[in-house]
Amino acid sequence: MTCAQRLIQLLEAYGVDTAFGIPGVHTIELYRALGESRLRHVTPRHEQGAGFMADGHARASGKPAACFIITGPGMTNIATAMGQALADSVPMLVISSVNQRASLGRGQGRLHEMPHQRETLAGVSVFSHTLHDPEALPEVLARAFSIFDSARPGPVHIEIPLDVMGAPVSDAPVTPTRTYPPAPAPEALTKAAEWLGAAARPLVLLGGGTADAPDAARALVERLDAPAFTTINAKGVLGLDHPLDLGATASLPAARRLAREADVVLAIGTELGETDYDLVFDGGFVLDGRLIRVDIDPQQLGRNQAADLALLAEAGQAMTALTERLPESAGRDGAARAEAVHRELALAEDPELVPYAPLFTTLRQALPEAIVVGDSTGPVYAGNFLASLPAPRRWFNAATGFGTLGYGLPAALGAALACPDRPVVALVGDGGLQFVLGELGTARDLGRPVAVVIWNNDGYDEIRRYMAASEIPKLGVDLAAPDFQALAQAFACRYRRIADPATLGEALSSLNDTTSPLIVEVDAAGWADSL
Structure with a gap:
């Protein structure tokens, strides 16, 4: 078995069913293996299209697809699509070729040679790795899928040198590693529930991290009887025309007043970035109340808005656990508050x-x-x-x-x-x-x-x-x-x-x-x- 064949076998074991790519002389070993597999291959007309197709596939299904990309120009072509996926936390596995190990970094003018390809793509990926040892492939893929399954996702780039692509590897049984996302700390949940339970004017900010837990999101905002902003990537998480849903209107004056008046704000799975909350780019989205943040990425918990309480957790688990700790709705007139904002906005x-x-x-x-x-x-x-x-x-x-x-x-x-x-x-x-x-x-x-x-x-x-x-x-x-x-x-x-x-x-x-x-x-x- 070659390294390329092992890669296809592992992708199938991890549940990847689609690969987007344009065959080239540096990736034909992948296609030798692909022809024997159950993976569906789609040929775009440009590598940027491959990346965008993988992005759309992942956003619609919640599951990553693979991209098979040649060295050099193929990678610079897909970089824009990787940048979009990184910005929006979209899982994507980019497998590329790279020149033989002995020639890397030597500037010999080889076909598709690109100085520091891995470092160049590191800026638009969660991590970028050069596979020097074919036997390390299962470990590197396990690292990629641990991010897709249990951390803030994004593109992962793995480049395989030409002499590694066709190198023999052991054919040990495929045992994919599955990881589970972090659960919220009980002490933090208790404190968050206390703050939210005592709030008179709570507000919920639902980001794209909640997309896989719509039932939990609805149960939480209804238990709180709190208006909720749903970002562009969270659209639909509360269902059609939900009375508590203010949509992606946080950049507009009436919505901003509501946000500023909230005494406790719960932000879940959202980076609190300007393209969701400050589309007028004036820094006018201000939270004066206590801020509770829930995110799967510990670094994100400290960006953009300082939290009074930060929970490192997967959104669905955190929302379900919080709902269980909250008392029945105290009648905070959440729907009326949301309706008043809608009337003032008069978007139509x-x-x-x-x-x-x-x-x-x-x-x-x-x-x-x-x-x-x-x-x-x-x-x-x-x-x-x-x-x-x-x-x-x-x-x-x-x-x-x-x-x-x-x-x-x-x-x-x-x-x-x-x-x-x-x-x-x-x-x-x-x-x-x-x-x-x-x-x-x-x-x-x-x-x-x-x-x-x-x-x-x-x-x-x-x-x-x-x-x-x-x-x-x-x-x-x-x-x-x-x-x-x-x-x-x-x-x-x-x-x-x-x-x-x-x-x-x-x-x-x-x-x-x-x-x-x-x-x-x-x-x-x-x-x-x-x-």
């Missing part, structure tokens, strides 16, 4: 959001169970405020954290592979889609009825508006979009051009009529005129 009447509200009404009506995957584009920014989801892992995008363009389409394809029975919508702008047009070929190859909804406003409209507000000349933001209908034909995709909500609903309702992707081009100007 906000001039900035009004053009997009019918889009999300139509999406909910046409595809109520859909996973919506977004790029950095106007409708997605609006949806982060407006969209309400029935469950978590149904709404995610690149508008937070790293904030890259080109994410939406490939991540949607990864989600479609992870959840084949659920409709998937990629919500993208005409500018962002042009980063990854080649992945329409991957969409065609997969034969999944993914809807690609293109909000076409002829360029980078968000930056145009920033420039106008700052009295800066609008340079570099007016782009001529390609002929999307011709592109759809070239990639054997269905196509509809629409300019009003009713026609959009008709188009989306036909999504599952065939297995080919559906490209829906929304004329943004025509849409605005139709309202």
Whole structure:
């Protein structure tokens, strides 16, 4: 057995079922082993697409996928996708080749040679490791999956030198190591329950770390009768239109007043970063009450907001244990407090959001169970405020954290592979889609009825508006979009051009009529005129 064959065997044992990659001369040994395995292989058109697909697969399913990437340019190509996954705590296993051990660091000009490849990728990964000893592979993979299972996840990079890839290894039985996340300390739980039980105006902040425990999250906020902010990555964790859910509105004035008035704040599985709580970038999200933080990462407990009480624990366990220690709700008028904020915010009447509200009404009506995957584009920014989801892992995008363009389409394809029975919508702008047009070929190859909804406003409209507000000349933001209908034909995709909500609903309702992707081009100007 070779090291490459052992790797595939171990991935199967750990439950990995999908690998994204573009074969190259430095990774063909992996493909020799892959051909004999049960792993599904998907070929994107660019390594960045491989990373975004693995990201979407993990966000939709909660399980990591693998990426097989060549040395050098393959790794610099995937680095952006790794940066997005690291910023949003998304598990991803990146396996790359690297030149032979004897040549590393010598600058001999070998094919795909990259000085200090491991160190370069360490900046966008939880850890980056060079496998010098093929027999150490099980240990290194155990380290990776211990992070995926029991710590704050993110990309892990393992590079395998060419002479190690095909090296013989022992064929001892595969025994994957499984680790369990940390449980909350009883003493800390008791103190947290005391503070929360005595609070008159409690507030809960639910981050992406709660996505796998929606029942526990609902039980906790209902027991506390406390309004809750659910971050963009926690959308849906309280269910559809929950009366205590304030959504991702913490950057807005009425929501900030509520936060400041809270006497005890419980923040669970959230980094308390600016892309969730300070989208106006003015430092105005302030917590004056006692702050209790729960996080699986001890370092995160000390970042951004100082905690009065910090619990190192997995979110689901902590929420369940806290609920059990709390008395029955004391009637704190949580729903009334949340409703007062909603009335003051009046999001559906906000001039900035009004053009997009019918889009999300139509999406909910046409595809109520859909996973919506977004790029950095106007409708997605609006949806982060407006969209309400029935469950978590149904709404995610690149508008937070790293904030890259080109994410939406490939991540949607990864989600479609992870959840084949659920409709998937990629919500993208005409500018962002042009980063990854080649992945329409991957969409065609997969034969999944993914809807690609293109909000076409002829360029980078968000930056145009920033420039106008700052009295800066609008340079570099007016782009001529390609002929999307011709592109759809070239990639054997269905196509509809629409300019009003009713026609959009008709188009989306036909999504599952065939297995080919559906490209829906929304004329943004025509849409605005139709309202």
